């Protein structure tokens with residue numbers, strides 16, 4: 465059924481259920497709408513840009529921050545989608561005070577509907593222009609994930625640029641929320657994208673700690689991930705945040721995410737964030753040591769399929785075979801992250817990390 469702006473607004477104000485509407489129209493609403501909602505204390509502007517893309521802005525309150533909360537860049541990573549869907553619903557139903565501009569993104573609605581990481585191509589390898597590069601997929605390839613990645617790039621750019629018209633010296637942040645495919649020794653962790661020599665921000669790590677995240681992976685090279693895009697192009701404090709393990713919708717133990725939810729709520733509502741002063745000994749800090757791309761059809765790991773993220777190995781251990789080439793640990797205690805032998809040729813099949821200092 466074709467959706468009109470009026471119908472879109474009616475449905476949203478009736479149920480607040482932006483996630484269901486997004487899943488009902490994975491290819492696009494074909495319309496956009498702006499309306500206002502009221503709660504006891506304020507009026508909020510709601511700007512529905514497209515399926516999965518919605519901006520909230522307080523009216524009559526000067527904001528100082530532009531916050532992007534994205535989920536479903538991989539469609540089967542449901543816990544963060546459910547967290548964001550609930551925050552969106554509370555905002556639409558006038559149950560949550562809003563202090564700052566917020567853009568919520570459900571990245572890949574079509575892949576949510578098939579409960580898969582992606583439909584044709586991993587969207588989290590398509591940012592910073594990756595959508596228009598060959599990436600081993602054939603020159604000039606166009607698919608829905610590439611188009612969507614471009615739309616997400618443009619949406620984030622406009623969101624941050626519009627914020628700069630509200631006031632100068634604004635704080636920009638982007639938390640790109642994911643879950644890991646396999647279990648992890650450290651259940652929640654964050655990838656801190658490469659900052660090109662700028663210092664890692666301890667205050668941001670304290671914010672992540674308030675979310676219950678005390679394991680941080682420092683990245684030392686540019687990537688085509690969404691969080692690197694926002695960090696590199698707009699100077700946003702941006703992270704890929706991993707919250708537990710992939711589960712079907714409705715099967716997540718949401719009690720594991722109370723700290724994430726309350727801290728994100730405090731962030732957007734302007735409530736005082738109870739941040740502990742940064743203490744390095746509270747954290748497990750790692751740096752990315754090896755990035756292993758699959759280059760052969762014949763690619764396999766030597767460890768068990770259920771080996772958890774952060775499993776470490778002695779120096780000299782063979783972790784994988786890429787064709788005839790053995791991939792070997794170079795440092796005592798090198799640990800595996802995101803092993804995936806099924807990735808397309810040319811894509812990242814494994815990261816290794818080693819303990820680091822900030």
Ligand SMILES: O=C(O)CCC(=O)N[C@@H](CCC(=O)O)C(=O)O
Pocket residue numbers: 538588642643644645646655689691704801802803804
């Ligand atoms: O568990 C896995 O294998 C993947 C989980 C996931 O989607 N991770 C992100 C990390 C992005 C980054 O390195 O910043 C991804 O692979 O896209």
Ligand SMILES: [Zn+2]
Pocket residue numbers: 537538541642643
């Ligand atoms: Zn993911």
